[in-house]
Structure formats: structure tokens, C-alpha cells
Amino acid sequence: MPENDRERTSRPDPDVLLALVDRDKRGKLTVFLGAAPGVGKTYSMLMRAQRLKKAGVDIVIGLVETHGRSETMALLEGLEVLPRREVVHSGRTFSEFDLDAALARHPRIIVVDELAHTNLGDSRHPKRYQDIEELIAAGIDVWTAVNIQHLESLADVVAQIAGVQVRERIPDTVLNRADDVLLVDLPPTELIERLKEGKVYLPDSASRAVDRFFRLGNLTALRELALRRTADRVDDQMVDYLRQHAIEGPWAAGERLLVCIGPDALSEKVVRTASRLASGLNAEWIVVSMERADGEDGDREEMRQLDDTFRLAEQMGAQTRRVIGNDFVEEILRLARREHATQIIIGARQDRSPLRFLRRSLADALAARASGIGVHLIADSDKPSARPKRTRARASAKEIARWVAIAATAVASATAAGLVIERFVILQNISLLYLLAVLISASYAGYVAAIAAALFSGLAYNFFFIEPVGTFTIAEPHEVFAFFVFLVVAILVGSLASRIRQQAKAARRRATDILTLYDYSRTLSGTVDVEDVLWAAVTQTQKMLRRGAVLLLPEDGDIALSVAWPPDMELSVTDMMAARWAFEKKETAGNGTGTLPNSPFQFRPLMTPHGVVGVCGYVQRDKPLEINEERALAAILDQTAIAVDRARLSRETLDQAARLEGEKFRAALLSSISHDLRTPLATITGAVTSLRQLGDRMPEESRNDLLQSIEEESGRLTRFVANLLDMTRIEAGTLNARRDWVDVADVVRTAVERATKYFPERAFETSIAPDLPLMRGDSVLLGQVLFNLLDNADRFGGDDPVSIYARREGNEIVLSVTDLGKGIAPADLKHVFDKFFRKGRPDGRARGTGLGLAISKGFVEAMGGQIKAESPAVKRRGTRISMRFPVAIAEPSKRGCA
Incomplete structure (x- = not known):
């Protein structure tokens, strides 16, 4: 080896x-x-x-x-x-x-x-x-x-x-x-x-x-x-x-059974026998049912019996398939080869009809064509009740009477038309009118009406148009031959027309189902919001099943009702237990299942490759779905699960992007803190060390310079910490601006004096309108905003003076700070009030934490004002940051406020 x-x-x-x-x-x-x-x-x-x-x-x-x-x-x-x-x-x-x-x-x-x-x-x-x-x-x-x-x-x-x-x-x-x-x-x-x-x-x-x-x-x-x-x-x-333990053994590895069933009582016996055979052979087995592609589905009782047989097979460990086709033998053999089946098991019903020698049963056809595959025939019992009843035999007497009435009406109309025509011209092919009546009956009422119309047409044609007229006897031999040929042709034409009608009806039904699913798919493909997906799914489910439907999604470690249609539907404790079971165990629960069947709802998990994303429930109340409803519901649930999973992934992608952005902000904050703290601390530490070691031996002027450095850097640290605290208050929503009467002119002068102290090399020009009214606000916050703007202008305003204007425009007080520096690029203009946004100075280095303007915006909005940045400001250069505050309706005199 x-x-x-x-x-x-x-x-x-x-x-x-x-x-x-x-x-x-x-x-x-x-x-x-x-x-x-x-x-x-x-x-x-x-x-x-x-x-x-x-x-x-x-x-x-x-x-x-x-x-x-x-x-x-x-x-x-x-x-x-x-x-x-x-x-x-x-x-x-x-x-x-x-x-x-x-x-x-x-x-x-x-x-x-x-x-x-x-x-x-x-x-x-x-x-x-x-x-x-x-x-x-x-x-x-x-x-x-x-x-x-x-x-x-x-x-x-x-x-x-x-x-x-x-x-x-x-x-x-x-x-x-x-x-x-x-x-x-x-x-x-x-x-x-x-x-x-x-x-x-x-x-x-x-x-x-x-x-x-x-x-x-x-x-x-x-x-x-x-x-x-x-x-x-x-x-x-x-x-x-x-x-x-990887020990070589004599076990067989190739046995695989394909079990064919139908909507009859024999299928249950076939499934039980196949289960015992599969257990003895230790083989996998697949249960398959066939449905004609060009025919109508069986009645509800047959479909229910077929569903019960499928459930029985699944309980016994079988896989199940439903195959649509016209050539049952070819479809079964194709599935057997695709699934590598080694044996086919099918029920063999006893046929006692006189035509049994002229036709071959499905079991015989399989045995004749299944080359290389064993075929097991499960014999039927001798009980007559085992034979299935066909759908047409179950038609009510009222329906049969209606079909016969349609056939009689069509034949009577053809007879009347023929009699009218014979008054004017003698036709040898008047029988074509009756063929038309047969076709009309078959098209409108199906097979029974077609056969009835063919029989009625033969009798009417004989009575009214074959000599001797008025009797049911035929005198001439060629007329006898023509009559029987006509009758056979009428029956064949009626049968074919009825079958075409059934095919057209089935095709319309399937086309409607496909179109409905296509429209639903298009709706979901353009929907990224989870709530929109859920509403589309629940309304589509309710519309298709004509039953109440609900959708539940996971929430805080449990599942909760997200949407329902009708919207007033509620879930009881038993319903929620069944829904949780479906979500946790990934299996159907509720009515019609083995778990909490007392609930009126049946809950099905929404399965995706990533697991269960939710649960769909619909009102069943011991009324199982028909086969077409079952297929459509399965398709809707699959598409809904994919759409919910896609929306979840999209939301997670946005959350991930937000987390990355937050990481970016945190990195910027840490970088700013490390730089803005380290520089003043290093200056203060160096100055203190020098004073301690050389204080007595240093000139008075040098000691004053070191003390001034300590004072300036301490102030810088104070402003930095204050900015961080202010930003924290704004983001936490704990900033409460006072609503006192504020003299804007006094606040401007105080802010300029403070800026002059901190930035002695910078020139400031003020222009305050004499008729400037009072405003409602917080003088401390407004002063801090002006100081932040002056600080920003000092860092980026070049060497020219900074201008501060205060004036009234209509019902607003306008404050502006203008510098004549390099200005702000158009792409950066919309970001100047963002946190941690720092624009480079003319020397190419960035200063500050990027919080000053963000804090100013928060303070201004807290006082009910607006703030805006413009660049260029004057002669294609510089930056202007303006603020607007509403004028108070009732303003006291400035003297009274002093």
C-alpha cells in the first residue's frame, strides 16, 4: 500500500x-x-x-x-x-x-x-x-x-x-x-x-x-x-x-435508498418498510414525491395526506424531496443517479381493471428502465379502501351540474346556430359547430364539461342534421361512420382542450407565484433598514397566507416581537415560549409540531449561514398550509432571512466604521494630550529645577523669567484641562447655560483684555456698535467662546491684527472674529467645528487639541445662537467666524442692569 x-x-x-x-x-x-x-x-x-x-x-x-x-x-x-x-x-x-x-x-x-x-x-x-x-x-x-x-x-x-x-x-x-x-x-x-x-x-x-x-x-x-x-x-x-479509532472494518459504504410515494394510504406502508430496510442496511434514504408540471395539484385532503407521510418519513430519519415533471420515470431515475441511489422502493398497487394488460404501471416502467439500480415493490393490501380516490371523483354534485349545464348550453347554442344557417344555405360540415361547442365547454369548465358536450353534440347532431331528421336513427352507412368519427374526434378534442386549460391554469398560478416572489425580492434588494425588511416580510406573509403573521428578532439576549400584521396582534406566554424554542433550537415549534402545539401560532426560524437571525410566526390553529402555500412561505422566509442578515451586516459595518472613527478620535486625543501636557510640564519642571538648584546664584531678571514661564505654562495647562472638561459636559448633555441679561460690549472687552494678557504680541481691534442691545445668555460661556476664537486667530492669523466686531442686524446680535491669515481650504471649512480637527500653521506644524472651535459651537448652541466660519474673509485671505444671537424681546436699561 x-x-x-x-x-x-x-x-x-x-x-x-x-x-x-x-x-x-x-x-x-x-x-x-x-x-x-x-x-x-x-x-x-x-x-x-x-x-x-x-x-x-x-x-x-x-x-x-x-x-x-x-x-x-x-x-x-x-x-x-x-x-x-x-x-x-x-x-x-x-x-x-x-x-x-x-x-x-x-x-x-x-x-x-x-x-x-x-x-x-x-x-x-x-x-x-x-x-x-x-x-x-x-x-x-x-x-x-x-x-x-x-x-x-x-x-x-x-x-x-x-x-x-x-x-x-x-x-x-x-x-x-x-x-x-x-x-x-x-x-x-x-x-x-x-x-x-x-x-x-x-x-x-x-x-x-x-x-x-x-x-x-x-x-x-x-x-x-x-x-x-x-x-x-x-x-x-x-x-x-x-x-x-481508524480501524479497518467490513462495513458497506455505498447503500442509498430512494423511496417514491404519493398522496395515498399505501405510501405510509412504503415509508415504514423503507425505514426498516434502511435500518437493516445502515443506509441513508430519501423520500420523493412527484408532481406533474402541466397539471393541477390534488385536493386538500390528498395534499394533507402527502404532507403527513413526509412528516412521518422525516421522523424516521429520511431526507425528503418534491420533484416536478411530466415523465415520472425519467425524473425518478435522474434523481436516483444524482443522489447515487442503489435501490428504489415504490408501492405496487393491484390493478384489476380490464385495461391492465394494455398499460404499464409506474413500478413496471421503473423496473424496466432502472439499469444497475435495484427496485423493491411494496405490494398493496387486498382492501378496496387502499385505492386512492381521484380529485374529479370528489367533485360535488353542484359543480358537476354546473359543468353539465355549461356543456348543454354550448351544444344548444351550436344547434340553434346550425338550424339558422340551414335556412339559408346547406352545409355538409355543420358538425364543426359542435366541435366548437366542445372546445368552448372544455375551455370554460374542464374535462367533465368537454365529455358531456361531446355526448350532447353527438345526440344533437344525429337528431337535427342526420337523415332521417327528428329521430336518433341513421339511414345511410356513411352517415354511421361519420357520426362515430365525429364522436371520437369530439371526445379527443375535448380532452385535449381540457388538458390545455389545466396546463394554462397551472402555468398562470406558477407565474403569479414567481411574479410575487420576484416583486418581493426586488423590494428587499432595495431595502437596507431592518425595520423596512420586517414590515415588507410580515405584510407579504399575511397577504399570501391570509393569516396573521409576526416577526421576532433577538434583543438583549432574548427575542422580542418586532412587527406584526395585523398590527394589534399580541403573543401570549405560550406563544413566546414556542418562539424562543424555534430560535434557540433552530427548529419549527408551535401549532402542528411536537413543541408547544397548544399555541395557535407556528414559529419557524430564519436560518442563514451565520445562524438564526429571527423567527417568523403565523396563525395556524390546526389548519396546515397547502403545498403551494408551504413552498411560497419557504421561499419568503429564505429571502427574508438573507435580507435581515444583510441589514445586520450593513449595520455592523456602520458600527465598525463608527468604532474605527472613535479609535481615530481617541488616538488624536491621546496624541494631543501627550503633546499638550508634556510641553508645559517640561517647561514648568525645568524652571522649578533651575530655581531650586541655582536660585540664590541666579540674577533677579533670570528668576523672574523662570517664574513668568511657570505662570504662563500653568495657565496653558489650566486652559487645556478646562477645554477637556467643557467638551465632556457638552457630549454628556450636562451643560446648562444660564439665561441672564448679558451686556455683550462688556463681555467683548473682558475677552480682549484676557487675550491681550495671554498673547501680548498680538494686536486686537474692536468695533462695538453704540446701540447694541442686551441679550439673554451666559456671560461666562460667551466670554469663553470669544477667548477660544481669539486664541484660534492668534495661532492661525499671521502677523496682522485680529478684528472683533459686535453689531445689531434686525432682531439678531452679530459677533465676529476676523483674522488675515492664510485662511481655510474649502474642503476643510465644513470640518472646522469637528472635534480634534487641527489645521496646520503657516510653519507647517499643528497646534492645540482641536477642541476650541468644537467647544465654542457647543456653547453657542447651548445659548440658542448660531456659529459659522467663512474663508476667505477679506481680500481673498483670512478667516471670519461669526455668531448670531436673538435679541431679547423685553430688555431692561443698561443702567438698571449695572
Whole structure:
């Protein structure tokens, strides 16, 4: 063997290892399997539980049915038993397993008897095996018990063996996913003896059980089924072990079954037989149904039966497909080759019609053309009820009467037209009028009307136009031949016209569905907002299904109702529990499912490659969707999930951009802080060090210079810290501007005096109008704004004086600060009031934190004013920053305010 092949062979199967990893996160399921009641399943569980309890293992009893057996009841002593939940059903009180209490207790192992039990009342799940699946998903090991007759795939076999229809059944996948299956066996003769001794049922029930179910032949057959199923499960576990440890084994790897079903009772038997065959072969299997592309769908009952069969197949672990085509044999074989199927399973119905020798059944056609693929035929029973009823046979008498009336009206019109024409001219091909009547009947009313019109046309043509007229006899042989040819042609033409009508109707329906989905896709493609997507989806769903619809999205770790149509729809506690289940478990929940079926809604998860993005719910109320509604809903949900995911990704992209921008701002802030703090601190530190070391030996003038430097840099630090605090107040929304009377002229003079002190080399020119009124505002904030503007003008205004103007324009007070520096580029003009925006000085270096103008804008807007920057300002140079404040309506005299 080549080295590479040997290396590949020695590697464990990655799929099996991944399944093993996923299994380690869950609890383990141990099933005690028996052939019949009374073999000792519960007794064996409790015996093992007692041994583990003595060993110190945390094991509790969730629910055990002792059926009054004293031996079994004695084994409960010393074990922790969880209290049961009281449920009222049909006026009576029953005790049920308390799932929530078990989850809250969260033991290492819990014993929950009666795996196939059906829950009562408003339980979260209708079946106990679903309760156990939730316990396993929570990481709790579960022990349970079940008899072989409760397996879904064996229901028909058990009914045939024992003559009893088992109502409580579990999907085969439950047993297939079990980690351990322990067979509890007892010889049939010993079991019958225990039954007679009253160790299984009470005496009155035991006698009936012996007569009906507990017969030697029944128990032997059930025991064989249990042994075979346990052996299959052990073989599966052995194959898994070999693959996990890369041990070469003799397992087969190519078996794959394709199961063909239809809307009839035989399909259920086909699916059960295929499930048993797939289990025995350890093979994957696909269930497929065919639908004609040019025909109408079956009636609602047929579609419902087909959906039930599909659900049964999915419960047993099959994949499902729906294929549309006209040549069923070709479509089935094409699917079989595409899916690499090795065997095809199909039902073979007994055909007792006289024409059975002239036509080939679908099963025979498959067997003839399936080269290289095995074909299994599942025979039908001899019961007449197994034969399906066609849609046309189910038409109501009222509909048939209407169709016949249309045919009679068309034939009567053709007859009247023919009689009128014969008064003026004799025609040899008057029968064409009746062909036209047949075509019209077929076009308007379908196949039944076409056949009726053909028969009526033959009679009318014979009575009114074939000699002797007025009788139903035909005198000439050629007329007899013409009559029968006409009748055959009329029937063929009517059939073809009816079929064309059906094809056109189906094509219109599909075109309407495609157009609806296309319009919906276009709507979603142009929508990026999540709320718009949700409203489009919920209205489209409600319009298509004609039922109330809701959409829920995740919010703060939970899901919440986002949109609903009609808008006044509300969800109850049960509805929200079903919606959460669909979101968390990624499976359908609510009405018509195995999880919280008491809810009137059915909830479906919106699945994307990135996971579940939401949940869609619609009102079902025990009225399942038709097949076309199901397909359209699936398409809408897929598109909605993609659109919601796209909107989410778009929002995340914007958030990421905002975070990057925030990082940019933070980097700029840190850079500014490090520079603006380090420079004055270095100056102050150096001056203080020099004064301490050389203070007595330094000239008076040098000491004064150092002290002045300390004072200036301290002031600079103070302004810097004040700017940071002011910006923080503005962004936090805690800035509260006072509304006092303010003399603008005084504020301007004070700001200029302060700027002159800090910038002694800069010249300032002021121009204050004499009639300047008072304004409502905060003199401290206004003074800080003017100082920030003067500071900015000093840094970027060149060597020319800075001008400050204050005047009145209408009902506004205008303040402006103008410098004659280089100015601001048009691209930068709209950013001058942004945080951390710093424009370079003429020497190419940037100064300051870029907060001064941003703070000025915040202060001005807090006082109800506006601020604007203009550049160039004077003679194509410089920058002017102007502020406008409203004039107070009632202003006191300046003397009174002084």
C-alpha cells in the first residue's frame, strides 16, 4: 500500500469525531428496551439506580410507573423522587412529569420511565421523548424504558402480528440516537406465567391481556423484533468505534435508498418498510414525491395526506424531496443517479381493471428502465379502501351540474346556430359547430364539461342534421361512420382542450407565484433598514397566507416581537415560549409540531449561514398550509432571512466604521494630550529645577523669567484641562447655560483684555456698535467662546491684527472674529467645528487639541445662537467666524442692569 494511502487509512473518520465532540456537550441517553410489558425494564433501571446511589452518584427519579408492583415500589426507597406536576384534563386531575423541576434540579442522571408516553394538558411538549431530548440538550444523562411495539417503523408490523393498533409511538431516530440500548429479555412462557400470577397487571386486566395480546406467538414475534433491533444498534455502535479509532472494518459504504410515494394510504406502508430496510442496511434514504408540471395539484385532503407521510418519513430519519415533471420515470431515475441511489422502493398497487394488460404501471416502467439500480415493490393490501380516490371523483354534485349545464348550453347554442344557417344555405360540415361547442365547454369548465358536450353534440347532431331528421336513427352507412368519427374526434378534442386549460391554469398560478416572489425580492434588494425588511416580510406573509403573521428578532439576549400584521396582534406566554424554542433550537415549534402545539401560532426560524437571525410566526390553529402555500412561505422566509442578515451586516459595518472613527478620535486625543501636557510640564519642571538648584546664584531678571514661564505654562495647562472638561459636559448633555441679561460690549472687552494678557504680541481691534442691545445668555460661556476664537486667530492669523466686531442686524446680535491669515481650504471649512480637527500653521506644524472651535459651537448652541466660519474673509485671505444671537424681546436699561 502506498504511504499516502496508508496514512489516510490510519486517520479516524473526521465526521465521526465531530459527532463525538458534539455528543460530549450533551447528556447521554440510555434506553432499556423490552419486547412487551412486564419483562422487567423499570425493575432493571431501579436496580442499577440503587447501585449508583450507593456509589455516591447524583441520580434522581423524575418519573417511574410501578403499576402497583410491590417489588418495583420497594426499589424506590432511598432514592430522591422529584414531585410530579398536577394537570387537569377532561375534568380529571393527572400527575405528569415536571420538566422544569428536573431542569432546575439538574442532576447527573435522571430516570424518566415510559418513553412513548403522551403528555396531557398544556405541557411544553406533546410527547415525553421530547421532554427527554430537552434534558439531554441541557447536559443531563437520562435513563428511560420503552417496548419494541412503540417504534414508528414497526407499527404496521405489530398491528399485523398482534392485531392491536399501537397509538403511542416514537420516531426510530430517538432509539438510533441513544448512546446505550440495553435489552431486557424474558422468555415468552415465563412472561405469561408472571402475567397469570398478577405480577404484570391486576387480575382483572391480566385475563384480558392473556386473551388478546400476551399470546405465545405474539410474544415470540415481538421478542424477535427486539433482538434484531438491538443487534442492529450494537452493530452501529461497533462501526462508530472502528471509525473513531481508524480501524479497518467490513462495513458497506455505498447503500442509498430512494423511496417514491404519493398522496395515498399505501405510501405510509412504503415509508415504514423503507425505514426498516434502511435500518437493516445502515443506509441513508430519501423520500420523493412527484408532481406533474402541466397539471393541477390534488385536493386538500390528498395534499394533507402527502404532507403527513413526509412528516412521518422525516421522523424516521429520511431526507425528503418534491420533484416536478411530466415523465415520472425519467425524473425518478435522474434523481436516483444524482443522489447515487442503489435501490428504489415504490408501492405496487393491484390493478384489476380490464385495461391492465394494455398499460404499464409506474413500478413496471421503473423496473424496466432502472439499469444497475435495484427496485423493491411494496405490494398493496387486498382492501378496496387502499385505492386512492381521484380529485374529479370528489367533485360535488353542484359543480358537476354546473359543468353539465355549461356543456348543454354550448351544444344548444351550436344547434340553434346550425338550424339558422340551414335556412339559408346547406352545409355538409355543420358538425364543426359542435366541435366548437366542445372546445368552448372544455375551455370554460374542464374535462367533465368537454365529455358531456361531446355526448350532447353527438345526440344533437344525429337528431337535427342526420337523415332521417327528428329521430336518433341513421339511414345511410356513411352517415354511421361519420357520426362515430365525429364522436371520437369530439371526445379527443375535448380532452385535449381540457388538458390545455389545466396546463394554462397551472402555468398562470406558477407565474403569479414567481411574479410575487420576484416583486418581493426586488423590494428587499432595495431595502437596507431592518425595520423596512420586517414590515415588507410580515405584510407579504399575511397577504399570501391570509393569516396573521409576526416577526421576532433577538434583543438583549432574548427575542422580542418586532412587527406584526395585523398590527394589534399580541403573543401570549405560550406563544413566546414556542418562539424562543424555534430560535434557540433552530427548529419549527408551535401549532402542528411536537413543541408547544397548544399555541395557535407556528414559529419557524430564519436560518442563514451565520445562524438564526429571527423567527417568523403565523396563525395556524390546526389548519396546515397547502403545498403551494408551504413552498411560497419557504421561499419568503429564505429571502427574508438573507435580507435581515444583510441589514445586520450593513449595520455592523456602520458600527465598525463608527468604532474605527472613535479609535481615530481617541488616538488624536491621546496624541494631543501627550503633546499638550508634556510641553508645559517640561517647561514648568525645568524652571522649578533651575530655581531650586541655582536660585540664590541666579540674577533677579533670570528668576523672574523662570517664574513668568511657570505662570504662563500653568495657565496653558489650566486652559487645556478646562477645554477637556467643557467638551465632556457638552457630549454628556450636562451643560446648562444660564439665561441672564448679558451686556455683550462688556463681555467683548473682558475677552480682549484676557487675550491681550495671554498673547501680548498680538494686536486686537474692536468695533462695538453704540446701540447694541442686551441679550439673554451666559456671560461666562460667551466670554469663553470669544477667548477660544481669539486664541484660534492668534495661532492661525499671521502677523496682522485680529478684528472683533459686535453689531445689531434686525432682531439678531452679530459677533465676529476676523483674522488675515492664510485662511481655510474649502474642503476643510465644513470640518472646522469637528472635534480634534487641527489645521496646520503657516510653519507647517499643528497646534492645540482641536477642541476650541468644537467647544465654542457647543456653547453657542447651548445659548440658542448660531456659529459659522467663512474663508476667505477679506481680500481673498483670512478667516471670519461669526455668531448670531436673538435679541431679547423685553430688555431692561443698561443702567438698571449695572
